[in-house]
Amino acid sequence: MTNKTTTLSKNQKLILTLLQEAQQKTGFISEEAMVGIAESLGISRSDVYGVATFYSFLSVQPQGRNVIRICKSLPCHLKNGQEIIESLEKQLGVKPGETTPDGKFSFTLTNCIGECDQAPAMLINDDVHGNLTPDKIARILKTYK
Amino acid sequence: MADITVTMNGKQVGGPAGITILELAKQNGIDIPTLCYLEGLPPTGSCRVCVVEVEGSRTLVASCHTPISAGMIIQTHSPKVLEARRVIVELLLASHCGTCYMCEKANICELREVAVDLDVGVPRFPIRRRFYPIEDESPYITRDLSKCILCRKCIRACNEVAKKHVYAMGYRGFDSKVVVDFDEVLNKEVCRDCGICIPYCPTGALSNPQKSRKDKKGPPLVIKG
Numbered sequence: 001m002t003n004k005t006t007t008l009s010k011n012q013k014l015i016l017t018l019l020q021e022a023q024q025k026t027g028f029i030s031e032e033a034m035v036g037i038a039e040s041l042g043i044s045r046s047d048v049y050g051v052a053t054f055y056s057f058l059s060v061q062p063q064g065r066n067v068i069r070i071c072k073s074l075p076c077h078l079k080n081g082q083e084i085i086e087s088l089e090k091q092l093g094v095k096p097g098e099t100t101p102d103g104k105f106s107f108t109l110t111n112c113i114g115e116c117d118q119a120p121a122m123l124i125n126d127d128v129h130g131n132l133t134p135d136k137i138a139r140i141l142k143t144y145k
Numbered sequence: 146m147a148d149i150t151v152t153m154n155g156k157q158v159g160g161p162a163g164i165t166i167l168e169l170a171k172q173n174g175i176d177i178p179t180l181c182y183l184e185g186l187p188p189t190g191s192c193r194v195c196v197v198e199v200e201g202s203r204t205l206v207a208s209c210h211t212p213i214s215a216g217m218i219i220q221t222h223s224p225k226v227l228e229a230r231r232v233i234v235e236l237l238l239a240s241h242c243g244t245c246y247m248c249e250k251a252n253i254c255e256l257r258e259v260a261v262d263l264d265v266g267v268p269r270f271p272i273r274r275r276f277y278p279i280e281d282e283s284p285y286i287t288r289d290l291s292k293c294i295l296c297r298k299c300i301r302a303c304n305e306v307a308k309k310h311v312y313a314m315g316y317r318g319f320d321s322k323v324v325v326d327f328d329e330v331l332n333k334e335v336c337r338d339c340g341i342c343i344p345y346c347p348t349g350a351l352s353n354p355q356k357s358r359k360d361k362k363g364p365p366l367v368i369k370g
Binding site for chain 2: 046
Protein backbone atom coordinates (compact mmCIF):
# COMPACT_ATOMS: atom_id res chain seq x y z
CA MET A 1 0.00 0.00 0.00
CA THR A 2 2.57 2.57 1.07
CA ASN A 3 4.58 2.27 -2.12
CA LYS A 4 1.46 2.92 -4.19
CA THR A 5 0.26 6.13 -2.62
CA THR A 6 1.51 9.25 -4.33
CA THR A 7 3.20 11.84 -2.18
CA LEU A 8 3.71 15.48 -2.89
CA SER A 9 7.21 16.80 -2.90
CA LYS A 10 8.20 19.30 -0.24
CA ASN A 11 7.90 22.15 -2.72
CA GLN A 12 4.43 21.20 -3.87
CA LYS A 13 3.12 21.46 -0.33
CA LEU A 14 3.79 25.21 -0.52
CA ILE A 15 0.91 25.69 -2.93
CA LEU A 16 -1.50 27.04 -0.31
CA THR A 17 1.06 29.45 1.11
CA LEU A 18 1.74 30.83 -2.36
CA LEU A 19 -1.94 31.08 -3.24
CA GLN A 20 -2.62 32.93 0.02
CA GLU A 21 0.23 35.32 -0.74
CA ALA A 22 -1.24 36.05 -4.17
CA GLN A 23 -4.69 36.52 -2.64
CA GLN A 24 -3.35 38.95 -0.03
CA LYS A 25 -1.33 41.00 -2.49
CA THR A 26 -3.94 41.56 -5.18
CA GLY A 27 -7.22 40.62 -3.50
CA PHE A 28 -7.71 37.71 -5.85
CA ILE A 29 -5.66 35.06 -7.64
CA SER A 30 -5.09 36.03 -11.24
CA GLU A 31 -4.41 33.58 -14.06
CA GLU A 32 -0.88 34.95 -14.33
CA ALA A 33 -0.33 34.21 -10.65
CA MET A 34 -1.63 30.65 -11.07
CA VAL A 35 0.58 30.06 -14.11
CA GLY A 36 3.56 31.32 -12.12
CA ILE A 37 2.76 29.14 -9.12
CA ALA A 38 2.26 26.08 -11.33
CA GLU A 39 5.59 26.63 -13.02
CA SER A 40 7.54 27.28 -9.86
CA LEU A 41 6.14 24.20 -8.11
CA GLY A 42 6.30 21.94 -11.15
CA ILE A 43 2.62 21.00 -11.10
CA SER A 44 -0.09 21.44 -13.69
CA ARG A 45 -2.19 24.58 -14.04
CA SER A 46 -5.36 22.60 -13.52
CA ASP A 47 -4.09 21.35 -10.14
CA VAL A 48 -3.42 24.92 -9.01
CA TYR A 49 -6.84 26.00 -10.25
CA GLY A 50 -8.40 23.04 -8.45
CA VAL A 51 -6.91 24.07 -5.11
CA ALA A 52 -7.69 27.75 -5.65
CA THR A 53 -11.38 27.06 -6.36
CA PHE A 54 -11.79 24.56 -3.50
CA TYR A 55 -11.26 27.04 -0.69
CA SER A 56 -13.93 29.68 -0.17
CA PHE A 57 -11.34 32.12 1.18
CA LEU A 58 -9.40 32.05 -2.08
CA SER A 59 -10.89 33.76 -5.08
CA VAL A 60 -10.02 33.49 -8.75
CA GLN A 61 -12.15 36.49 -9.64
CA PRO A 62 -11.50 40.13 -8.76
CA GLN A 63 -13.29 41.08 -5.54
CA GLY A 64 -14.99 44.25 -4.35
CA ARG A 65 -13.51 46.52 -1.68
CA ASN A 66 -15.38 44.67 1.07
CA VAL A 67 -15.92 40.94 0.92
CA ILE A 68 -19.03 39.63 2.64
CA ARG A 69 -18.90 35.94 3.48
CA ILE A 70 -22.11 34.41 4.74
CA CYS A 71 -22.01 31.01 6.37
CA LYS A 72 -24.02 28.38 4.48
CA SER A 73 -23.33 25.50 6.83
CA LEU A 74 -25.96 23.63 8.81
CA PRO A 75 -26.17 25.52 12.13
CA CYS A 76 -26.62 28.86 10.36
CA HIS A 77 -29.08 27.30 7.95
CA LEU A 78 -31.18 26.02 10.85
CA LYS A 79 -31.21 29.52 12.35
CA ASN A 80 -32.81 31.01 9.23
CA GLY A 81 -29.56 31.50 7.33
CA GLN A 82 -31.44 31.29 4.06
CA GLU A 83 -33.57 34.30 5.01
CA ILE A 84 -30.40 36.27 5.77
CA ILE A 85 -28.87 35.30 2.44
CA GLU A 86 -32.02 36.35 0.59
CA SER A 87 -32.28 39.66 2.43
CA LEU A 88 -28.65 40.43 1.66
CA GLU A 89 -29.28 39.56 -1.97
CA LYS A 90 -32.13 42.07 -1.97
CA GLN A 91 -30.17 44.80 -0.19
CA LEU A 92 -27.09 44.50 -2.42
CA GLY A 93 -28.93 43.62 -5.60
CA VAL A 94 -26.47 40.86 -6.48
CA LYS A 95 -26.49 37.08 -6.15
CA PRO A 96 -23.91 35.08 -4.17
CA GLY A 97 -20.60 34.98 -6.02
CA GLU A 98 -21.12 38.42 -7.57
CA THR A 99 -19.80 41.90 -6.92
CA THR A 100 -21.93 45.04 -6.79
CA PRO A 101 -21.52 47.26 -9.88
CA ASP A 102 -19.89 50.04 -7.79
CA GLY A 103 -17.27 47.58 -6.56
CA LYS A 104 -18.14 48.21 -2.92
CA PHE A 105 -19.20 44.72 -1.88
CA SER A 106 -18.48 41.20 -3.00
CA PHE A 107 -20.96 38.67 -1.69
CA THR A 108 -20.02 35.03 -1.35
CA LEU A 109 -21.24 32.02 0.57
CA THR A 110 -18.70 30.22 2.68
CA ASN A 111 -18.47 27.05 4.71
CA CYS A 112 -18.53 27.10 8.51
CA ILE A 113 -16.61 30.06 9.99
CA GLY A 114 -16.78 28.70 13.54
CA GLU A 115 -19.33 31.19 14.82
CA CYS A 116 -22.09 28.64 15.29
CA ASP A 117 -22.92 30.02 18.76
CA GLN A 118 -23.89 33.29 17.10
CA ALA A 119 -25.65 31.74 14.12
CA PRO A 120 -26.56 33.02 11.61
CA ALA A 121 -23.18 34.66 11.16
CA MET A 122 -21.21 36.43 8.47
CA LEU A 123 -17.76 37.85 7.93
CA ILE A 124 -17.13 41.20 6.33
CA ASN A 125 -13.45 41.31 5.48
CA ASP A 126 -12.03 40.12 8.84
CA ASP A 127 -14.88 41.27 11.10
CA VAL A 128 -17.35 38.77 12.50
CA HIS A 129 -21.03 39.69 12.70
CA GLY A 130 -23.33 37.26 14.48
CA ASN A 131 -26.98 36.81 15.46
CA LEU A 132 -27.99 38.43 12.18
CA THR A 133 -31.42 39.74 11.29
CA PRO A 134 -32.36 41.56 8.06
CA ASP A 135 -32.55 44.89 9.97
CA LYS A 136 -29.19 44.35 11.61
CA ILE A 137 -27.59 43.69 8.23
CA ALA A 138 -28.83 47.01 6.87
CA ARG A 139 -27.21 48.80 9.85
CA ILE A 140 -23.96 46.88 9.47
CA LEU A 141 -23.69 47.54 5.72
CA LYS A 142 -23.92 51.29 6.32
CA THR A 143 -20.71 51.24 8.35
CA TYR A 144 -18.66 50.02 5.37
CA LYS A 145 -17.46 52.28 2.63
CA MET B 146 5.80 -10.98 2.86
CA ALA B 147 3.99 -12.80 5.60
CA ASP B 148 0.58 -14.17 4.81
CA ILE B 149 -2.42 -12.78 6.63
CA THR B 150 -5.50 -14.90 7.26
CA VAL B 151 -8.91 -13.27 7.26
CA THR B 152 -12.46 -14.59 7.24
CA MET B 153 -14.31 -13.61 4.08
CA ASN B 154 -17.98 -14.55 3.79
CA GLY B 155 -17.44 -17.26 6.44
CA LYS B 156 -14.43 -18.83 4.73
CA GLN B 157 -10.81 -18.62 5.87
CA VAL B 158 -8.69 -17.05 3.15
CA GLY B 159 -5.12 -15.81 3.19
CA GLY B 160 -3.13 -13.29 1.25
CA PRO B 161 0.13 -11.34 1.47
CA ALA B 162 0.25 -8.38 3.85
CA GLY B 163 -0.50 -5.06 2.22
CA ILE B 164 -3.06 -6.12 -0.34
CA THR B 165 -6.54 -4.64 -0.15
CA ILE B 166 -9.80 -6.42 0.63
CA LEU B 167 -10.82 -5.94 -2.98
CA GLU B 168 -7.67 -7.58 -4.31
CA LEU B 169 -8.07 -10.51 -1.93
CA ALA B 170 -11.69 -10.94 -2.98
CA LYS B 171 -10.62 -10.97 -6.62
CA GLN B 172 -8.01 -13.64 -5.94
CA ASN B 173 -10.70 -15.77 -4.35
CA GLY B 174 -13.23 -15.32 -7.10
CA ILE B 175 -15.54 -12.98 -5.19
CA ASP B 176 -16.91 -10.23 -7.38
CA ILE B 177 -17.18 -6.83 -5.70
CA PRO B 178 -18.54 -4.15 -8.04
CA THR B 179 -16.37 -1.05 -8.54
CA LEU B 180 -16.56 2.16 -10.53
CA CYS B 181 -13.53 4.23 -9.57
CA TYR B 182 -11.06 1.37 -8.98
CA LEU B 183 -8.12 1.24 -11.40
CA GLU B 184 -5.85 -1.75 -11.21
CA GLY B 185 -2.25 -0.80 -10.49
CA LEU B 186 -2.96 2.83 -9.64
CA PRO B 187 -3.44 4.33 -6.18
CA PRO B 188 -7.07 4.00 -5.05
CA THR B 189 -9.20 7.08 -4.37
CA GLY B 190 -12.23 5.44 -2.81
CA SER B 191 -14.49 8.09 -4.30
CA CYS B 192 -17.37 6.04 -5.71
CA ARG B 193 -18.09 3.96 -2.58
CA VAL B 194 -19.65 1.18 -4.68
CA CYS B 195 -17.13 -1.38 -3.38
CA VAL B 196 -18.12 -1.02 0.30
CA VAL B 197 -17.98 -4.15 2.46
CA GLU B 198 -18.86 -4.95 6.05
CA VAL B 199 -15.93 -5.48 8.42
CA GLU B 200 -16.81 -6.74 11.89
CA GLY B 201 -15.88 -4.20 14.57
CA SER B 202 -15.75 -1.30 12.13
CA ARG B 203 -18.07 1.62 12.87
CA THR B 204 -19.02 2.04 9.24
CA LEU B 205 -18.89 0.07 6.03
CA VAL B 206 -15.43 0.40 4.52
CA ALA B 207 -14.44 0.83 0.89
CA SER B 208 -12.66 -2.38 -0.01
CA CYS B 209 -10.51 -0.80 -2.72
CA HIS B 210 -8.40 1.17 -0.24
CA THR B 211 -8.63 -0.89 2.95
CA PRO B 212 -5.69 -3.22 3.44
CA ILE B 213 -6.37 -6.60 5.03
CA SER B 214 -5.28 -7.16 8.61
CA ALA B 215 -5.06 -10.35 10.65
CA GLY B 216 -8.35 -11.71 11.96
CA MET B 217 -10.60 -9.42 9.91
CA ILE B 218 -14.13 -10.77 9.49
CA ILE B 219 -15.43 -9.47 6.16
CA GLN B 220 -18.87 -9.76 4.57
CA THR B 221 -18.86 -8.75 0.90
CA HIS B 222 -22.49 -9.43 0.03
CA SER B 223 -24.48 -9.20 3.28
CA PRO B 224 -27.96 -7.61 3.11
CA LYS B 225 -26.60 -4.46 4.78
CA VAL B 226 -23.83 -4.15 2.17
CA LEU B 227 -26.17 -4.74 -0.75
CA GLU B 228 -28.67 -2.19 0.56
CA ALA B 229 -25.89 0.39 0.97
CA ARG B 230 -24.58 -0.31 -2.54
CA ARG B 231 -28.06 0.05 -4.01
CA VAL B 232 -28.58 3.45 -2.41
CA ILE B 233 -25.11 4.60 -3.46
CA VAL B 234 -25.70 3.66 -7.10
CA GLU B 235 -29.22 5.08 -6.93
CA LEU B 236 -27.80 8.40 -5.74
CA LEU B 237 -25.16 8.35 -8.48
CA LEU B 238 -27.90 7.74 -11.04
CA ALA B 239 -30.14 10.41 -9.50
CA SER B 240 -27.60 13.16 -10.17
CA HIS B 241 -26.56 11.64 -13.51
CA CYS B 242 -28.17 13.41 -16.44
CA GLY B 243 -30.39 10.46 -17.22
CA THR B 244 -30.67 10.55 -20.99
CA CYS B 245 -29.26 7.02 -21.27
CA TYR B 246 -31.39 6.05 -24.26
CA MET B 247 -29.70 8.79 -26.27
CA CYS B 248 -26.21 7.98 -25.01
CA GLU B 249 -23.66 6.26 -27.20
CA LYS B 250 -22.49 4.16 -24.29
CA ALA B 251 -25.98 3.06 -23.22
CA ASN B 252 -25.23 -0.64 -23.58
CA ILE B 253 -21.65 -0.67 -22.31
CA CYS B 254 -21.89 1.90 -19.53
CA GLU B 255 -20.24 0.66 -16.34
CA LEU B 256 -22.57 2.71 -14.15
CA ARG B 257 -25.57 1.17 -15.86
CA GLU B 258 -24.08 -2.31 -15.61
CA VAL B 259 -23.60 -1.95 -11.84
CA ALA B 260 -27.13 -0.54 -11.53
CA VAL B 261 -28.55 -3.48 -13.47
CA ASP B 262 -26.61 -6.02 -11.39
CA LEU B 263 -27.89 -4.51 -8.15
CA ASP B 264 -31.49 -4.14 -9.35
CA VAL B 265 -31.48 -0.45 -8.50
CA GLY B 266 -34.42 0.61 -10.64
CA VAL B 267 -35.23 4.17 -11.58
CA PRO B 268 -33.93 6.54 -8.86
CA ARG B 269 -36.50 7.77 -6.32
CA PHE B 270 -34.70 10.97 -5.44
CA PRO B 271 -35.63 14.12 -7.32
CA ILE B 272 -32.33 15.88 -6.66
CA ARG B 273 -30.72 18.74 -8.51
CA ARG B 274 -28.78 17.67 -11.56
CA ARG B 275 -25.68 19.19 -12.99
CA PHE B 276 -25.87 20.20 -16.60
CA TYR B 277 -22.89 21.41 -18.60
CA PRO B 278 -22.60 22.12 -22.31
CA ILE B 279 -21.04 19.32 -24.35
CA GLU B 280 -17.41 20.08 -25.17
CA ASP B 281 -16.74 18.87 -28.71
CA GLU B 282 -14.03 21.30 -29.79
CA SER B 283 -11.22 18.78 -29.50
CA PRO B 284 -10.75 16.35 -32.39
CA TYR B 285 -9.58 13.70 -29.90
CA ILE B 286 -12.09 13.74 -27.07
CA THR B 287 -15.70 14.78 -26.68
CA ARG B 288 -16.59 15.66 -23.11
CA ASP B 289 -20.09 15.74 -21.66
CA LEU B 290 -19.65 16.62 -18.00
CA SER B 291 -23.37 16.24 -17.29
CA LYS B 292 -22.72 12.50 -17.41
CA CYS B 293 -19.66 12.64 -15.15
CA ILE B 294 -19.94 10.86 -11.80
CA LEU B 295 -16.67 12.36 -10.46
CA CYS B 296 -14.91 9.00 -10.13
CA ARG B 297 -11.58 10.70 -10.95
CA LYS B 298 -10.49 7.86 -13.23
CA CYS B 299 -9.73 10.21 -16.12
CA ILE B 300 -7.61 12.39 -13.83
CA ARG B 301 -5.57 9.39 -12.71
CA ALA B 302 -5.31 7.98 -16.23
CA CYS B 303 -4.08 11.34 -17.50
CA ASN B 304 -1.63 11.85 -14.61
CA GLU B 305 -0.30 8.34 -14.13
CA VAL B 306 -0.75 6.58 -17.46
CA ALA B 307 -0.45 9.35 -20.03
CA LYS B 308 1.66 11.60 -17.71
CA LYS B 309 0.07 14.67 -19.24
CA HIS B 310 -1.57 16.23 -16.17
CA VAL B 311 -4.38 17.88 -18.10
CA TYR B 312 -7.26 17.26 -15.69
CA ALA B 313 -7.78 18.13 -12.04
CA MET B 314 -10.70 18.37 -9.65
CA GLY B 315 -11.98 21.90 -9.33
CA TYR B 316 -14.54 23.67 -7.13
CA ARG B 317 -16.18 22.09 -4.13
CA GLY B 318 -19.16 20.06 -3.01
CA PHE B 319 -22.07 20.08 -5.43
CA ASP B 320 -20.12 22.30 -7.84
CA SER B 321 -17.21 19.83 -8.09
CA LYS B 322 -16.11 19.33 -11.64
CA VAL B 323 -13.17 17.91 -13.57
CA VAL B 324 -11.42 21.02 -14.86
CA VAL B 325 -8.91 21.58 -17.64
CA ASP B 326 -6.40 24.36 -16.95
CA PHE B 327 -8.45 27.29 -15.64
CA ASP B 328 -11.76 25.58 -16.26
CA GLU B 329 -11.44 25.89 -20.00
CA VAL B 330 -13.16 23.94 -22.71
CA LEU B 331 -11.15 20.88 -23.65
CA ASN B 332 -9.57 21.83 -26.97
CA LYS B 333 -6.58 20.73 -28.97
CA GLU B 334 -4.36 23.41 -27.47
CA VAL B 335 -4.31 21.80 -24.03
CA CYS B 336 -4.74 18.16 -24.99
CA ARG B 337 -3.67 16.51 -28.21
CA ASP B 338 -2.99 13.15 -29.85
CA CYS B 339 -3.90 11.09 -26.84
CA GLY B 340 -7.40 10.04 -25.80
CA ILE B 341 -6.00 7.58 -23.26
CA CYS B 342 -8.65 8.63 -20.73
CA ILE B 343 -11.63 7.72 -22.94
CA PRO B 344 -11.77 3.95 -22.23
CA TYR B 345 -11.32 4.61 -18.50
CA CYS B 346 -14.53 6.62 -18.21
CA PRO B 347 -17.23 4.46 -16.59
CA THR B 348 -19.99 6.57 -18.14
CA GLY B 349 -20.49 8.37 -21.43
CA ALA B 350 -18.83 11.55 -20.16
CA LEU B 351 -15.74 11.00 -22.30
CA SER B 352 -16.15 9.64 -25.79
CA ASN B 353 -14.53 9.51 -29.17
CA PRO B 354 -15.68 12.35 -31.38
CA GLN B 355 -18.30 10.97 -33.65
CA LYS B 356 -17.53 10.69 -37.32
CA SER B 357 -21.00 11.83 -38.22
CA ARG B 358 -20.29 15.25 -36.78
CA LYS B 359 -17.56 15.74 -39.39
CA ASP B 360 -20.10 15.28 -42.13
CA LYS B 361 -22.02 18.20 -40.69
CA LYS B 362 -19.09 20.57 -41.29
CA GLY B 363 -20.09 21.30 -44.87
CA PRO B 364 -22.29 24.22 -45.93
CA PRO B 365 -25.87 23.91 -44.68
CA LEU B 366 -28.44 22.80 -47.20
CA VAL B 367 -31.44 25.03 -47.11
CA ILE B 368 -34.53 24.00 -48.99
CA LYS B 369 -36.33 27.07 -50.22
CA GLY B 370 -39.94 26.95 -51.26
